Amino acid sequence: MPLPRLIPCLDVAGGRVVKGVRFRELRDVGDPVELGAAYSDGGADELVFLDIAATVETKEAAVDVAARVAEHVTIPFTFGGGIRSVDDATALLEAGADKISVNSAALARPELIEELARSLGTQAVVVAIDTEGGRVRSHAATRDAARDTVEWAKECEARGAGELLVTSIDRDGTQDGYDLEQLAALRDAVSLPVIASGGAGNARHVADALEVSQAALLASILHEDPARLVTLRDELRELGVPLR
């Protein structure tokens, strides 16, 4: 197995990294290229950029961000948010992204996963799953998608997903630790790599998640501070996690 991965997540809107409470009151916290490069220097294994506005206007801005990141960052990165077609995804990969991530659009039309896998290759297709109490949520977790999380994960795999990015809505932002039970159920149900997300408060939480998943997404635990990634890596090494 490749080494466990640490993946800082940057929320972007209109070409800037933003931070907000429940998608409102967005605050500008920096330039995606500068922050991405700093995380890369701090030892990030990959990066994830999520376009949280994901409107028609931000689509172009997202491709521009991907293009600028590719010029300055030499580690892999994923772009998600508002991707509804093979054309949307292709524009991001051609700009230099390595993977794209789809969520609500795949729930609305699961064939999209097959189309993306056929055109871009399985390894480029991440399906993001927001889960709460074993059920899938859609539309930035505001709606019940009427699907069981494990069943949806299996369907994603069968349709050609290359990776699952699983966010526990119950835990997201709590810093109480990842939903290890849900992650273990997914590990047993699919043979795809799983990226754990939601709930990281300390190094022990991240180490526990990496026992049952292949990667950990790091959002609020880093506070947009690349220096925190460096100390977190040291703490994880002390806990015996084999990092790059």
Place this chain on the structure above:
Amino acid sequence: MTTVAIARYGAGNVRSVELAVRRLGAEVVDDLEAADLAILPGVGSARSAMDGLGDAADVLRVRHAEGRAILGICLGLQLALDESEEDGGVAGLGLVPGRAVRLESERVPRIGWATVDPGGEAYWFAHSYEAVTDATVATSEGHAAIVESGAFTGVQFHPEKSGAAGLRFLDRCLSRA
């Protein structure tokens, strides 16, 4: 200045490769025949890549016969083999004896940083198929990582996405070309 031409076949993350070789001071040119180094990048599926290569396939075969440097990356390595079992079986370029087979690994696709031996350096991988060939000169967790045959070098990992270690690897390819 070393000149590099990148084989384009529709799919593939060509831009990242282009940016990486430019960063190392090489000049990117269009002429696949004349460039000091030809790069066969790789993202996507074997069949669409072979279809998309078109005339470039023969240019690469001639280059190889003349002993001029080619670097195959990821799918680009697999395309250089005799055949791939992907997409129900696809004939490759036949530059390197061997075939690409479905990866047998705990998690497929195999995604992430893994050590390559000899050398002990970690590079980033993202693949569902692997090369089986006697031309393998370095492995990663038992999978072919670097393949060499004549002036062809193939890597299963993505040097253009492997940070400083990847750039050092590409730099060595450029200086040998």
